[in-house]
Structure formats: C-alpha cells, structure tokens
Amino acid sequence: MKRKLLSILVMAACAQAGAQVTDAMIANDANTPEDVLSWGMGTQGQRFSTLTDVNAKTIGRLVPVWSMSFGGEKQRGQESQPLVHNGKMFVTASYSRIFALDAKTGQKLWKYEHRLPEGIMPCCDVINRGAALYDNLVIFGTLDAQLVALDQTTGKVVWREKIDDYSAGYSYSAAPLIAEGLLITGLSGGEFGVVGRVEARDPKTGKMVWSRPTVEGHMGFLNGKENGITGTTNATWPGETWKTGGATPWLGGTYDAKTGLAYFGTGNPGPWNSHVRKGDNLYSASTIAIDVKTGKIVWHYQNTPNDGWDYDGVNEFITFDMDGKRMGAKADRNGFFYVNDAATGKLVNAFPFVKKTTWASSIDLKTGRPVYIDENRPGDPTAGDGKKGKTAFAAPGFLGGKNQMPMAYSPKTGLFYVPTNEWFMDIWNEPIAYKKGAAYLGAGFTIKPLFEDHIGSLRAIDPKTGKVAWEVKNTAPLWGGVMTTSDLVFWGTPEGFLKAADAKTGKVVWEFQTGSGIVAPPITWKQDGVQYVSVVSGWGGAVPLWGGEVAKKVNFLEQGGAVWTFKLLK
Ligand code: CA
Numbered sequence: 001m002k003r004k005l006l007s008i009l010v011m012a013a014c015a016q017a018g019a020q021v022t023d024a025m026i027a028n029d030a031n032t033p034e035d036v037l038s039w040g041m042g043t044q045g046q047r048f049s050t051l052t053d054v055n056a057k058t059i060g061r062l063v064p065v066w067s068m069s070f071g072g073e074k075q076r077g078q079e080s081q082p083l084v085h086n087g088k089m090f091v092t093a094s095y096s097r098i099f100a101l102d103a104k105t106g107q108k109l110w111k112y113e114h115r116l117p118e119g120i121m122p123c124c125d126v127i128n129r130g131a132a133l134y135d136n137l138v139i140f141g142t143l144d145a146q147l148v149a150l151d152q153t154t155g156k157v158v159w160r161e162k163i164d165d166y167s168a169g170y171s172y173s174a175a176p177l178i179a180e181g182l183l184i185t186g187l188s189g190g191e192f193g194v195v196g197r198v199e200a201r202d203p204k205t206g207k208m209v210w211s212r213p214t215v216e217g218h219m220g221f222l223n224g225k226e227n228g229i230t231g232t233t234n235a236t237w238p239g240e241t242w243k244t245g246g247a248t249p250w251l252g253g254t255y256d257a258k259t260g261l262a263y264f265g266t267g268n269p270g271p272w273n274s275h276v277r278k279g280d281n282l283y284s285a286s287t288i289a290i291d292v293k294t295g296k297i298v299w300h301y302q303n304t305p306n307d308g309w310d311y312d313g314v315n316e317f318i319t320f321d322m323d324g325k326r327m328g329a330k331a332d333r334n335g336f337f338y339v340n341d342a343a344t345g346k347l348v349n350a351f352p353f354v355k356k357t358t359w360a361s362s363i364d365l366k367t368g369r370p371v372y373i374d375e376n377r378p379g380d381p382t383a384g385d386g387k388k389g390k391t392a393f394a395a396p397g398f399l400g401g402k403n404q405m406p407m408a409y410s411p412k413t414g415l416f417y418v419p420t421n422e423w424f425m426d427i428w429n430e431p432i433a434y435k436k437g438a439a440y441l442g443a444g445f446t447i448k449p450l451f452e453d454h455i456g457s458l459r460a461i462d463p464k465t466g467k468v469a470w471e472v473k474n475t476a477p478l479w480g481g482v483m484t485t486s487d488l489v490f491w492g493t494p495e496g497f498l499k500a501a502d503a504k505t506g507k508v509v510w511e512f513q514t515g516s517g518i519v520a521p522p523i524t525w526k527q528d529g530v531q532y533v534s535v536v537s538g539w540g541g542a543v544p545l546w547g548g549e550v551a552k553k554v555n556f557l558e559q560g561g562a563v564w565t566f567k568l569l570k
C-alpha cells in the first residue's frame with residue numbers, strides 16, 4: 001500500500017516536471033522535435049525540424065486532421081506561430097487573444113481575451129506573432145503594450161506588466177524571447193516617434209532585470225541602477241532628434257547560446273524624413289547584439305545608415321554555421337541579404353535578394369557601408385517650396401524586399417528560404433513636428449508592383465554565393481513565414497494555400513486551401529509517434545492597410561482566423 005502510494009506520488013511529480021518548461025528545454029528546443037517551445041522553432045530561429053516522416057515521398061498523404069476557429073467578429077490579420085508543449089498548443093490571435101488547445105484534436109481548453117482600451121495605435125493591423133513558454137506559464141504581449149503571463153493549465157492570469165504608454169503610440173506584437181532564464185522583449189511604435197528599447201524580465205514574476213534603449217543618448221538600466229548610456233549622445237543624431245528617434249525592435253529577437261548574445265533588429269529612425277536628422281542615427285535600422293547577462297550592446301551593424309525610406313531593419317538574425325564559423329544571416333527590408341560574424345558583427349557577405357534596389361548599388365564589404373545612390377533619396381522639403389520635397393522612385397517600397405515573415409534555414413541544403421516581395425514606391429518628404437500619439441512620418445508615398453505577373457517570390461538563397469537556387473513566384477505579396485523539415489519547405493500565401501516544395505529543386509509537391517490568407521509561419525512537431533504540421537490562417541497585416549496600388553490588387557481576399565493541423569494518412 002505504502003509502496004503504491006509512493007509510486008503514484010513519484011509519477012505525479014514526474015508529470016509535474018514534464019509539464020514545466022525549463023531553461024535546458026528551451027536551450028535544446030531545436031533538437032527536440034516533440035515540442036515547439038520558441039518562436040523560430042529554437043532560439044536561433046532556423047525554423048528547421050529534424051523530423052523526417054513528412055518528406056517528398058510521403059507528402060501526398062498529408063491531410064488535415066483538425067481546424068479550430070478563433071471565432072467572434074475579431075477576424076483580421078493572424079500572424080501567429082503556435083507553440084506546442086505537453087500535448088497542448090498555445091496560439092495567439094488578432095486583438096490580443098490567446099488560446100490553449102488539445103494539440104491532437106484541436107479541442108479548446110481555454111481562451112484569454114485581453115481587454116483593450118479605446119485608442120490603441122498599432123501601425124499595421126491588430127496582429128500578434130506568438131507567445132513564449134516558461135515554467136508553468138505562457139506569456140504574450142498585447143496591443144496596449146502590456147505583457148501578460150497565464151497559467152498554462154488554467155489560463156488564469158499570474159502576472160501582468162505594463163511596457164509603456166499606449167497613448168504615446170507604444171504597442172506590442174512580437175513573440176517574446178526566453179534565453180538564460182530571462183524574458184526578453186522589444187516593443188512597437190516606430191511610426192509615432194517613441195523610443196525603442198530591449199528589456200529583460202524575470203519570466204516568473206515580470207520584474208524588470210535590465211533595459212537597453214536602441215536609440216543613442218538614452219540611459220540603460222540593470223537591476224534598478226543606471227547601466228550606461230546607449231552610444232554617445234549627439235554623435236549620430238543632431239540636436240534633440242534622438243529624443244523621438246524610433247528604432248523600435250518590434251519583431252523580437254533570436255538568441256545563440258554559443259555567443260551568449262541576443263540579436264534584435266531595429267526599425268526606422270523617426271521621422272521618415274531623413275533631412276531633419278543628418279547623421280547615421282544609431283542604432284536605427286540595425287542588427288544589435290546584446291549580452292543577456294549585462295544588458296549591454298556588444299556589437300551593432302547598421303544596415304541602412306540615415307534611413308530615408310522606412311527600411312526597418314527588424315528582420316530576424318538567424319545564426320548558422322558557415323565555413324566552420326558561427327555566422328548570422330538577415331534578409332533586410334532594404335533588399336540586401338547580410339551575413340555577419342555572430343560573435344563580432346563583422347560583415348562577411350552582402351548581396352541583393354530582390355531584382356531592384358534603387359537606394360544603394362551595393363554594400364561595400366570592406367567598410368560595411370552601403371554605396372548610396374544619392375539622387376534616389378527623397379528630397380528635402382526645405383530645399384524647394386518648403387511644403388514638399390522632390391519625389392523619389394524607390395525600390396524596394398517601404399513594405400520591403402522582406403517584411404515580418406520569417407525565413408528558414410536548412411542545415412541539410414545550406415540554403416535560406418526567403419519570402420520576398422518585388423515592389424516600389426513613389427516617396428516624398430513633408431515638414432513634420434513631433435506630437436505625442438500622432439503619426440511621425442513627414443513623408444507621403446504610394447506602393448506599386450514592379451511586375452505584372454507577381455509580387456511575391458519564395459527564394460532559396462545560398463548565403464555564400466548569393467545565388468538563387470530556385471524560386472516559386474506568387475501573384476500576391478508573400479506575408480507568411482517559412483518552415484523546413486526533411487527535404488521539404490513549407491510556406492503559406494495570401495491566396496490561402498499552405499504549400500510544400502522540394503527543398504533542393506523548388507518543385508511544388510503539395511498544397512492545401514485554408515479558406516483565408518496565410519500571413520503566419522507554419523510549424524511541425526511529433527506527438528505519440530505522429531508528425532503534425534500546423535499553420536494559422538487569416539488574411540490581414542500591413543499590406544491591405546498600407547499597400548496603395550497593391551492593396552487594390554488583393555482586396556478580393558477574405559478575412560479569417562483559424563488554426564489548421566495536418567498529418568499523414570496511414
Ligand atoms: Ca523542441
């Protein structure tokens with residue numbers, strides 16, 4: 001009797017331990033295909049699964065097993081990557097909602113709907129990109145710039161922390177990063193003259209550990225004490241301009257245990273009119289590498305110094321091995337693909353990954369700086385009538401050669417799978433003054449397609465040579481992310497298809513219509529011996545809101561909000 005009780009207690013303790021997400025589990029996430037604990041399917045963000053059951057030979061048997069609707073009237077853009085742990089799926093949805101589902105059946109376990117105030121100011125739809133798991137908690141951020149931690153089992157709120165003032169334009173839409181026992185987040189609001197920063201909190205309590213502003217001149221903090229100013233005040237920003245400098249790391253970050261560094265990309269400097277802030281405007285439109293122990297910037301690489309096109313450099317920095325060294329790759333909104341040394345930031349390679357880049361002809365590998373084509377910078381309004389500067393034709397358009405949709409890397413092929421878009425804009429500058437909570441652009445623009453037959457293109461890119469191994473064109477702009485497993489690549493389209501192609505040749509071998517546009521990255525995992533593939537479907541995001549001529553081309557697409565899950569038919 002006693003022995004039986006003891007064994008029940010031991011079993012209960014084991015089940016409890018299995019339910020808790022530990023630092024070791026997160027560090028090893030990419031090597032444990034039975035769960036998906038982080039955005040990027042591993043903190044390096046490679047979105048590669050070691051599973052092999054679903055492959056080019058078996059893909060014909062991949063069929064839907066369940067679909068679950070987010071319900072209600074709150075449709076709009078669904079950019080969320082689900083997480084899977086302990087038989088449960090955690091998935092966020094538009095309007096700051098999160099659901100827990102039975103991962104095998106799709107049955108709803110609980111949902112949490114954040115009460116949003118009037119007057120939130122998300123720039124680019126009411127989206128959310130996913131949650132983070134730690135201990136018994138699931139943590140996500142909200143459009144009114146808060147972080148909420150809920151009990152994974154009950155969905156009850158355990159803690160809630162304010163990031164900043166939503167009425168000043170701050171918001172939050174990224175999936176938080178967990179690394180070395182810290183919850184690491186950026187923030188959004190770069191179109192409103194807010195000041196970007198990366199913050200680390202205790203994931204169990206929400207208590208702040210460090211804060212690192214991403215605009216030069218602002219003070220960082222560690223354990224409540226001053227921890228040094230970011231950069232050197234006024235070195236690259238004139239006058240008071242750094243006080244409304246933007247540079248928001250709104251896509252969140254990646255982490256590599258080998259370097260101990262968290263990598264965050266930063267958004268545009270404020271305002272868009274570059275003539276009022278002559279200088280490089282550090283650390284806007286950059287990759288920054290932060291030592292997670294000290295909260296200090298170890299290196300930075302600026303993709304677009306003195307950005308004048310809204311080329312947010314937020315894109316994910318994915319670390320990988322090349323020639324025996326740890327590197328990081330980033331396909332920047334500005335149309336260039338960069339490879340930097342992950343430990344030092346030294347530029348190793350850079351090449352365009354779209355057909356046309358008008359703002360710079362190339363990136364000088366010696367200096368690390370773009371070779372600008374000066375006459376293609378939108379003009380200074382004070383040079384003419386004071387109301388409107390010279391209009392520039394600019395490619396890529398501000399929605400970017402690539403935007404928020406994360407690419408994937410396969411160590412098997414050595415290729416990056418990059419969702420790209422080909423478009424341009426007419427852009428001009430106008431005078432602007434900062435006003436709290438108002439758009440801080442000082443620019444006007446219209447986005448147009450470059451080609452008649454396609455805007456999107458999924459491209460397989462060799463980071464060493466810059467060669468495009470293959471591409472699959474898409475009529476509408478691609479806005480969802482990519483996942484690779486075995487010899488396949490998966491991605492979604494605004495037209496509603498989840499597609500799979502051969503990773504080596506690009507031959508499309510499978511597709512399924514999800515009923516609304518896909519603007520989110522797929523995942524895969526294995527549970528009780530069965531490999532599953534999941535993706536969130538629901539058209540929206542920045543394109544229909546900001547896309548100009550392009551928005552007219554996609555206005556027939558219907559909204560939605562659902563998770564789809566697939567497995568192989570026996
Ligand atoms: Ca895993």
Ligand code: CA
Binds near residue numbers: 190191267268310312
């Ligand atoms: Ca921006």
